[in-house]
Amino acid sequence: MTAAKTRARSGGRGRPSKATGLDLKETILDSAEGLFARHGFHGVTTRQVASEAGVDTALIHYYFGAKRELFDAVFLRRAEILNQARSVSMNAYVETFGERMTAEGVITAFIDPLLRISQEGGGGWKSYFALVAQVNNTPAWGGETMARFFDPVVHQLVDTLKIVRPDAEYRDLYWCYQFLTGSMMLALSETGRIDSLSEGLCHSSDLEAVRARLFAYCAAGFEAVIAKQNKA
Amino acid sequence: MTAAKTRARSGGRGRPSKATGLDLKETILDSAEGLFARHGFHGVTTRQVASEAGVDTALIHYYFGAKRELFDAVFLRRAEILNQARSVSMNAYVETFGERMTAEGVITAFIDPLLRISQEGGGGWKSYFALVAQVNNTPAWGGETMARFFDPVVHQLVDTLKIVRPDAEYRDLYWCYQFLTGSMMLALSETGRIDSLSEGLCHSSDLEAVRARLFAYCAAGFEAVIAKQNKA
């Protein structure tokens, strides 16, 4: 179902059925998001985006400027929501549990908002996570892009973990974060690889199964690394 | 340093200095590998590959056919070496330790060959791992590509882990593999993100630091997931 069709059907409540202005801007972002997520930045043309959005090519440049700026707009739109959700979640956890915090609790507070949003937030989020996972694994410019949008909330995670385990070295906290984010992003991007690998036993869309395992996995890995490095 | 220059310098031992035939084929693969790793399949043009290899564009099509076939040739070249190294490593571990196998041992036997190869095998391998990490996170065709090249050795890992923990469900083994491979590929692709994130405390090129932490991390995570799921 193309966005153009969605847009055509969206009227019928007395208001004019044709999207305009800011609505159209969002429609373009939606189409761009899905395409970028599936094929990467270079695998998508502005004409494809325009076609799926039911819009003239020139309109994309009118609203967003160059192709890369469109990409950044896609990336930014949900990053802000994400960062706020994660920050709120971690703050709530800290305030609720205080001295009784655990590493698994902190890690859950960091990851779970993403799982919840992906489950409840509609299809756009799935595309978005696949997009972030791709950027996260892009050596050329992925590092800077990720840093620009996501560094603060990651530092919040690391600092909170440091409170839970004051004996841990920051070095180890950062390495554990990297391992964690690798697992998390791959799970969130739902590539379908585990479906065929497990011959139907697992489904990458089954985020409930992820929730039942990922938090425990990352927390135990974290504790083990801290223990081992402190012993050495 | 472009491959063209390397090639020009490579002579001087009595033999004709100009690479030819199969040598040239490898030169093209090297250039393609580096470029694909940095910019992805769609971010690279056959002309860029030809230019960096010091070769005419038409020669690429002469040797490899279409661009996608060139990509597959790049992917396949090292996949075979990788699969064999990992299979040998795991078989050796099984034969050496027999009944005394541990999950951490199996996981180490699965991952360590990649770290060693990346450290000792020269720059091409770093590019290759970055390439695999990118494919692994590509929803559009990454799943099939990964399956085509890497499924057997993954099944070997899962089956061996099943021997170590006969009580574990296959479902959980596959999920743990997914978490593991997410962490591992991100570490191997050396995106440089951890360098800036940790403000110089960690370096993604420091595979010794990865070795000191990743095995313990994945093994502990694995044990925790099995324990938790069996209890539930």
Added chain:
DNA sequence: CACACTTTTCACCACCTGGTGAAAAAAGGC
């Protein structure tokens, strides 16, 4: 040398790329 065969170069094609400038259409204020 001539010969067949492989490897490399050259010129080229049809099509697509991101992007632009001006005209046209809508929308809003009076």
Added chain:
DNA sequence: GCCTTTTTTCACCAGGTGGTGAAAAGTGTG
């Protein structure tokens, strides 16, 4: 209604894309 401003369309460009066919250069064999 008119006039200004914003939004949308249209026609177009200069350059790049993957890919091809034929000619040329090189290589080995007799």
